[in-house]
Amino acid sequence: MAFVEAPAIARPVTEPPRTARDEGTGGLSGVKGGVGSSVYCMPYKSRVNGVPRTSYMSAQGDQLRLRAVPVDGRPALRPFFGYYGGKWRDATKYYPEPKHGLVVEPFAGSAGYALRYAHLKVVLCELDPVVFAVWKYLTKVKDSEIRKLPLLRPGQSVDDLHLPPEPSWLIGFWLNRATASPRKNPSAWMRSGVRPGSFWGERVRDTIASQVEFIQHWKVYHRSYENCPVKKSATWFIDPPYQRAGKHYKLGSEQIDFRQLADWCRSRKGQVIVCENQGADWLDFQPLASVKTTRRGRRSVEVIWTNQPRVRP
Numbered sequence: 325m326a327f328v329e330a331p332a333i334a335r336p337v338t339e340p341p342r343t344a345r346d347e348g349t350g351g352l353s354g355v356k357g358g359v360g361s362s363v364y365c366m367p368y369k370s371r372v373n374g375v376p377r378t379s380y381m382s383a384q385g386d387q388l389r390l391r392a393v394p395v396d397g398r399p400a401l402r403p404f405f406g407y408y409g410g411k412w413r414d415a416t417k418y419y420p421e422p423k424h425g426l427v428v429e430p431f432a433g434s435a436g437y438a439l440r441y442a443h444l445k446v447v448l449c450e451l452d453p454v455v456f457a458v459w460k461y462l463t464k465v466k467d468s469e470i471r472k473l474p475l476l477r478p479g480q481s482v483d484d485l486h487l488p489p490e491p492s493w494l495i496g497f498w499l500n501r502a503t504a505s506p507r508k509n510p511s512a513w514m515r516s517g518v519r520p521g522s523f524w525g526e527r528v529r530d531t532i533a534s535q536v537e538f539i540q541h542w543k544v545y546h547r548s549y550e551n552c553p554v555k556k557s558a559t560w561f562i563d564p565p566y567q568r569a570g571k572h573y574k575l576g577s578e579q580i581d582f583r584q585l586a587d588w589c590r591s592r593k594g595q596v597i598v599c600e601n602q603g604a605d606w607l608d609f610q611p612l613a614s615v616k617t618t619r620r621g622r623r624s625v626e627v628i629w630t631n632q633p634r635v636r637p
């Protein structure tokens with residue numbers, strides 16, 4: 325990406341643009357170097373499923389930074405890792421917005437719904453110890469630590485990086501697309517270098533680093549859904565391993581008693597949104613949408629159960 329020295333305008337280095345209106349729409353705008361160094365920013369604004377996503381590139385000396393910028397007080401975050409069955413892309417397209425200030429994902433995975441409303445209180449429960457540990461790490465880690473994580477050289481595996489388990493797993497999730505567990509070696513797709521923004525590399529590392537500050541208030545529990553500590557009214561986004569298709573997870577549908585899960589879903593206080601796939605029969609599911617999957621050319625027919633009157637998005 326080319327950086328052009330732009331005329332200085334009054335926007336302090338330490339204060340990134342806060343609203344969509346403050347942002348340019350792709351042009352360059354300069355930032356006055358208020359702390360003695362010149363900083364040039366390239367803001368850009370895009371919409372993902374109608375939701376403004378605002379981030380900007382900034383350069384300080386030879387450092388290039390991608391920063392997530394809150395839009396009207398709401399950070400527009402991208403997935404911290406890709407995950408099999410992740411709902412980030414479809415969360416704002418098909419599922420209702422939260423009606424409560426607390427969002428609970430009792431089957432967290434990559435928490436695709438919570439990421440869209442990351443500024444709210446968020447509680448995640450996840451039974452898979454690896455997925456849980458990655459979230460715990462992400463909610464505690466400093467952006468500077470993420471920026472220090474190494475990239476993989478050709479022929480290297482994650483083990484060659486000699487990192488603690490959590491960052492190794494985080495990187496491992498970025499070595500292939502939408503897996504249910506971290507990988508050790510880059511997939512053929514990653515090695516081909518075709519989509520650098522989809523695999524572990526500078527861009528992904530920068531995105532994660534720029535976002536960790538926005539999830540520090542999230543609470544993450546290594547628990548099964550039925551032991552989720554939330555008792556009060558909340559928006560419950562319940563996305564278990566699918567009854568028929570959810571066998572790819574380390575903790576998949578075989579270990580779930582769906583009759584018990586149905587009772588538990590019905591007894592939640594507040595707004596309850598349950599995700600499933602066509603053919604599931606443990607609640608009275610209604611058709612939602614035919615959505616793209618990560619497998620080329622494959623679609624999945626999604627269904628929904630909610631305790632709220634349905635308003636079609």
Ligand SMILES: C[S@@+](CC[C@H](N)C(=O)[O-])C[C@H]1O[C@@H](n2cnc3c(N)ncnc32)[C@H](O)[C@@H]1O
Nearest residue numbers: 409410411431433434435436451452548549563
């Ligand atoms: C369909 S995925 C959730 C995907 C998520 N909505 C997303 O956007 O990535 C289901 C998740 O539930 C986890 N899980 C399976 N059994 C569980 C249980 N009894 N309690 C909590 N989590 C469980 C799996 O490990 C998996 O991460």
